Amino acid sequence: MTARVAVLQFPGVNCEAEALRAVERAGLRGELFRWTRPAAELRGFQAYVLPGGFSWQDRVRAGALAAKHVLTGALAEQVEERGTPVLGICNGAQVLVESGLVPGGGRVDVALARNRMPDRGGYYAAWVYVRVEASPCVFTRTLAPGTVLPLPVAHAQGRFTSRRPGRLSDLLAHGQVPLRYATVAGDAATAFPDDPNGSDAAAAGVCNAAGTVLALMPHPERALDLGQLARAVGGPWAERRERAREAGGSGSGPGLGLFEGLARHLEEM
Amino acid sequence: MSSRGAAQLWVRLRADDPEAVSALAVARTMDDGRGAPVSLRRFRLVELRGPLPPRAELEALLARSIQFYNPQKEAVRLRLAAGEPAPLEAGERAVLVVERGAVRRPAAERWWAAVTGRAVEVREGVVWALRFAPGTAAARAAARLAVLRDRRRGLLCNPHAEAHRLAGEAVPMPWLTLTRAARGGKP
Numbered sequence: 285m286t287a288r289v290a291v292l293q294f295p296g297v298n299c300e301a302e303a304l305r306a307v308e309r310a311g312l313r314g315e316l317f318r319w320t321r322p323a324a325e326l327r328g329f330q331a332y333v334l335p336g337g338f339s340w341q342d343r344v345r346a347g348a349l350a351a352k353h354v355l356t357g358a359l360a361e362q363v364e365e366r367g368t369p370v371l372g373i374c375n376g377a378q379v380l381v382e383s384g385l386v387p388g389g390g391r392v393d394v395a396l397a398r399n400r401m402p403d404r405g406g407y408y409a410a411w412v413y414v415r416v417e418a419s420p421c422v423f424t425r426t427l428a429p430g431t432v433l434p435l436p437v438a439h440a441q442g443r444f445t446s447r448r449p450g451r452l453s454d455l456l457a458h459g460q461v462p463l464r465y466a467t468v469a470g471d472a473a474t475a476f477p478d479d480p481n482g483s484d485a486a487a488a489g490v491c492n493a494a495g496t497v498l499a500l501m502p503h504p505e506r507a508l509d510l511g512q513l514a515r516a517v518g519g520p521w522a523e524r525r526e527r528a529r530e531a532g533g534s535g536s537g538p539g540l541g542l543f544e545g546l547a548r549h550l551e552e553m
Numbered sequence: 554m555s556s557r558g559a560a561q562l563w564v565r566l567r568a569d570d571p572e573a574v575s576a577l578a579v580a581r582t583m584d585d586g587r588g589a590p591v592s593l594r595r596f597r598l599v600e601l602r603g604p605l606p607p608r609a610e611l612e613a614l615l616a617r618s619i620q621f622y623n624p625q626k627e628a629v630r631l632r633l634a635a636g637e638p639a640p641l642e643a644g645e646r647a648v649l650v651v652e653r654g655a656v657r658r659p660a661a662e663r664w665w666a667a668v669t670g671r672a673v674e675v676r677e678g679v680v681w682a683l684r685f686a687p688g689t690a691a692a693r694a695a696a697r698l699a700v701l702r703d704r705r706r707g708l709l710c711n712p713h714a715e716a717h718r719l720a721g722e723a724v725p726m727p728w729l730t731l732t733r734a735a736r737g738g739k740p
Contacts, residue, residue: 343572344579345711351704352579360704382711383704390703395714398655446713447653 287330287550290317292359294350297337297375299505306505307333309536310543312550323358330550331369332359334376336438336503346396346441347378356383363497369422369546370497374439377489377499381444386499387460388492394451396501397443400482409438411514412480414488414502415470419462420495422549423542432470433463433538434517435502437480442501444487452484463489463500468519504539512537559727560611561632562599563640563680564622570595576681580698580708588689590698594682596640597622598649599658600729601665603673608633614668620661620675635726644684646695647720649728650710651678656729676729681709695719 289307291314293300300316307314314333317326326332339350350356356379362368363385372380378396380386387393399408416424416431427433444452455461465473465486473479473486481501489500506512510525511534517525521538528535577593599621605611612631615621622629630640641647661675683698685691699717701707710717718728 340575341571343575344708345715348701348708348711349575349579352583352708357704382701385704392701392703392707392711392713395711397714398652400654443714448713 286311286313287547288313288315288328289331289333289546290315290326290329291333291335292355293318293335294339294353294355295319296339296341297335299335299337299373299503302503302505303333303335303373306508306539306543309508309540310547312543312547319353319355323354326355326358326362329368330553331546332362332371334370334372334379335505336374336376339375339379342441345382347375347380347382350379351382360385367494367496369549371423371542371546372497372499373503373505374442374501377501378441380497380499381490385497386490386492387455388494388497393448394444394446394490396441396499397445398441399439399443399480401476401480407438407440408480409436410477410480411436411517412478412488412502413466413468413470413519414463415466415472417456417459417462417464419459419491420493421459421462421491421498421545422495423491423498423500423545424462425545426548427541427545430470432466432468432519433541434507434513434519434521435504435539436506436514437502439481439501442483443481444483444485444490446484452487452490455490456485456487458493459495460491460493461485461487461489462491462495462498463502500542504542507537507539509537510535558602558605558633559730560601560605561639561726561728562601562615562621563630563632564597564599564627565594565640567626567628576708583705583708588685588694590683590694591686592645592684594645596680596682598678598680598729599661600676600727601673602727602730604671605673606669614665618661618664618668620658620664632726635723637726639724641682641724642684644691645682646684646691647724648681648683648695648699648709649678649718649720650681650699650715651717651729652715678729692719
């Protein structure tokens with residue numbers, strides 16, 4: 285039976301259509317789950333996606349209010365009781381961090397702080413490269429460590445950081461940073477614009493210890509097809525795009541792999 | 554110009570503040586029996602330090618610029634000395650929240666230097682004014698609501714990216730400069 289995946293929409297979330305499409309492209313059955321539905325109905329799903337946007341207009345802090353919502357509480361129960369996978373993208377990642385679901389354990393252990401960029405501030409939107417790291421993360425399980433993916437970022441508060449010095453490096457060492465910002469050649473990013481927000485350890489995504497809950501700032505759901513890649517994107521994915529274009533077609537983009545990883549995980553459960 | 558001085562600009566929306574409304578609503582759902590606030594207001598606190606002109610001239614300068622507040626939608630109270638009251642209502646406790654490493658406002662400083670020829674430091678944070686029911690241990694309740702610990706506890710300040718400070722009966726003047734994060738210090 286095809287696994288059901290709930291795409292949660294809080295007011296202000298605006299990437300739910302792309303997230304649904306990504307889930308379905310991976311062979312899963314996606315369903316939009318708005319904040320007005322009874323939280324108990326979340327139990328009928330095998331995975332959850334928290335898409336990007338601006339839940340509650342980023343009031344107080346990005347993700348802060350959605351993290352307290354009854355749906356997030358129900359989702360946390362499913363994570364704890366059943367190990368249900370959750371992918372939080374951009375604002376969804378902020379919700380997971382603010383609720384303590386990432387890096388896990390219940391306590392809020394990191395923040396997604398305002399971007400740090402030289403000589404500029406505010407919202408930043410661009411295509412970047414991320415490198416897959418060794419990790420138990422279910423979303424990257426079909427991607428070999430070292431794989432480089434071009435993905436778009438679009439955020440003002442995406443800098444993974446912690447008041448505990450070295451916390452992100454520690455998470456990286458324990459396999460809880462499955463995706464890091466990188467150069468097109470696959471070297472870990474050390475400065476803007478390769479690292480678009482100044483994240484500690486160049487972290488683009490952080491997961492829980494089990495690898496089932498991933499907070500990811502780039503948007504894989506906006507990179508499902510090669511034709512979506514920006515012209516400025518280089519490397520092997522650009523070569524694929526050109527070959528597909530010359531052949532008169534398209535092809536799967538770099539973001540799809542993360543949803544295929546989820547599908548593989550659910551098949552085996 | 555006067556000698557080195559300090560000024561606080563307390564800025565609040567003239568209309569109902571959606572951030573404060575939502576924060577209060579969420580704080581009430583988190584109430585663990587130890588007292589949620591009965592009211593909650595939000596101010597942007599802008600602090601200037603440096604050679605400042607007299608009050609009237611200072612008010613005119615602040616109103617001229619788009620860097621400090623929007624007079625069409627925001628109301629302001631200028632505070633120049635510790636003896637001047639902050640715009641808090643009776644029984645309100647003030648919690649200051651600042652972003653670590655992001656307290657200075659370079660654009661406002663550049664504007665000031667361009668217009669006055671003088672250098673001032675401009676800092677900004679958020680003040681949450683909380684009022685609790687009589688009999689509540691207000692300082693403790695404010696501290697509980699301030700610091701985010703987990704999904705059920707804390708809201709106003711994620712300590713991994715922000716710092717907070719609770720005011721006592723009197724609001725310090727200056728205040729932003731006193732916080733470690735506002736000075737650029739490590740968490």
